[in-house]
Amino acid sequence: MKKRTLASRVEGIAPFQVMAVLARAKVLQALGEDVIHLEVGEPDFVAPKAVADAGVQAIKEGKTGYTSATGLSELKSTISRYYASRYQVDVAPERIIVTPGASGALLLMASLMVDQGDEVIMPDPCYPCNRHFLIQAGAKAKLIETQAERAFEIDLNRLSDDWTANTSGLWLASPSNPTGAVLNKSYLAEAWQRVEALGGHLLVDEIYQGLVFEGDDFTVLSISDEIFVINSFSKYFAMTGWRLGWIVVPEWAIEGATKLAQNLFISAPSVSQYAALRAFEPDVLAECEARRQQLDRRRVTLLAGLAKIGLPVVAPAQGAFYIYVDVSSVTDDAMAWCLELLEEEKVALTPGADFGIKNANKYVRFAYTCDELRLQDALERIKRFIVSNKRLVV
Ligand SMILES: Cc1ncc(COP(=O)(O)O)c(C=O)c1O
Structure with missing residues (x-):
């Protein structure tokens, strides 16, 4: 009997690497851990009430x-x-x-x-x-x-x-x-x-x-x-x-x-x-504008904080709610780094391998989807992770 298979094009479609991070984050959360989610492209806003x-x-x-x-x-x-x-x-x-x-x-x-x-x-x-x-x-x-x-x-x-x-x-x-x-x-x-x-x-x-x-x-x-x-x-x-x-x-x-x-x-x-x-309508657009300003404050906080912990951002992050950060000074495997960071400090990020090929192992994406206090907390945790693992290349 002919073996049943799926269409060959399915082979060419990569699953999201971040799903492994997300799945582990959910397990940690179920165990009562306080996970800071900066991995999914969805801020902590809901649709405007109107x-x-x-x-x-x-x-x-x-x-x-x-x-x-x-x-x-x-x-x-x-x-x-x-x-x-x-x-x-x-x-x-x-x-x-x-x-x-x-x-x-x-x-x-x-x-x-x-x-x-x-x-x-x-x-x-x-x-x-x-x-x-x-x-x-x-x-x-x-x-x-x-x-x-x-x-x-x-x-x-x-x-x-x-x-x-x-x-x-x-x-x-x-x-x-x-x-x-x-x-x-x-x-x-x-x-x-x-x-x-x-x-x-x-x-x-x-x-x-x-x-x-x-x-x-x-x-x-x-x-x-x-x-x-x-x-x-x-x-x-x-x-x-x-x-x-x-x-x-x-x-x-x-x-x-x-x-x-x-x-x-x-x-x-x-x-x-x-x-x-x-x-x-003007009231909803005003609400969206206020949120944009809120996101901008988060962006500024994150950019400054990343520079302070030794992960300066070279490319301008001028829009959306993402910062793509070069972590090659602390790892040569961004995916493994994301998983270890999650395990040790409970911060979830997306590895570059989800977005590209060439320099994917050097990058992680931060989605500034939570408020500034949480972002400061995430930065503290990442700093502790880098220092405790003596990964900081000076
Ligand atoms: C660049 C880009 N295009 C398209 C999409 C798909 O968005 P949606 O289907 O939610 O409108 C996304 C989602 O994150 C995206 O980042």
């Missing part, structure tokens, strides 16, 4: 059926108005397709933009699911090594050298997960100019839009209507579990994206869409 209330109201009113595949037209118009008022960019509502989170958006984009055997260029490190969504579509990611000293940016002068006949495009994210780096407008304008000249697509993941602490908070849509953009309610609006995001596509891609949205998802969650209508 948004949650709007969701409850939608349930009470029975607004729980499918919506149109590309999203509620009121929501698309609201997002379009938000682009106009906050970013002074004109985005026709028809170009917006509401998706089940940015994850649904990435799946749709991969299906929309790549053919079997294609390659997509992206920086190493970057969000790991990008490459897995490409595998799902029969394509693959070509990771380009970046350096902290160059703000983890791909060197655009070398883009044409890395480009082959199979390259479909360039995928970037700003602010970035895991580095927190923000790409500036001139970098993105040059990226688009080069990608366009090479006949490829440019996709920019703007899921951390709004969470910018240094530099300009803008959208790449201000550069060209031909750029594909991903966004989500997960981060700025703290709605991770509501599973709601959106994409913006050029005019000529609307029909293709709509067909895929119909077939892949039928529609994004309706209750979440009705709730999200409330997210763009």
Whole structure:
């Protein structure tokens, strides 16, 4: 009898390394240990109350059926108005397709933009699911090594050298997960100019839009209507579990994206869409802004504290809620270091291996998802861990 197996593409999809950290952290917690969680990309905020209330109201009113595949037209118009008022960019509502989170958006984009055997260029490190969504579509990611000293940016002068006949495009994210780096407008304008000249697509993941602490908070849509953009309610609006995001596509891609949205998802969650209508009201936006300021204070605390304990951060962490820290002065195996740190001092971090290949063993990601007192506590514990293990290289 033929042995039953899973599809070979599953082999190419790596599990999250951080799951081993998270699983152990949960065991330690169950044993009564006080674990400081800085590993998962989800701050200690819940969805704004007004948004949650709007969701409850939608349930009470029975607004729980499918919506149109590309999203509620009121929501698309609201997002379009938000682009106009906050970013002074004109985005026709028809170009917006509401998706089940940015994850649904990435799946749709991969299906929309790549053919079997294609390659997509992206920086190493970057969000790991990008490459897995490409595998799902029969394509693959070509990771380009970046350096902290160059703000983890791909060197655009070398883009044409890395480009082959199979390259479909360039995928970037700003602010970035895991580095927190923000790409500036001139970098993105040059990226688009080069990608366009090479006949490829440019996709920019703007899921951390709004969470910018240094530099300009803008959208790449201000550069060209031909750029594909991903966004989500997960981060700025703290709605991770509501599973709601959106994409913006050029005019000529609307029909293709709509067909895929119909077939892949039928529609994004309706209750979440009705709730999200409330997210763009001034009171909710003010709440999100206050949270942004809170995150900025955490960032400053963490950056200063890391420098003090001998782990200075070279690359600017200007956005999102992540700092990507070089720990090569204290270990040559970041994953093992994360597990030992958790065991000895009960601080949970994400190893670089989840995000990249080249220098992954040298890096860990801090997600500043808890308040400043907890962050200070985490820094104390990490310092004690480094000193007690005499790992500090001077
Ligand atoms: C860069 C990036 N893109 C996409 C996602 C997926 O987000 P969601 O599906 O919650 O909208 C994440 C989640 O952390 C992310 O960091």
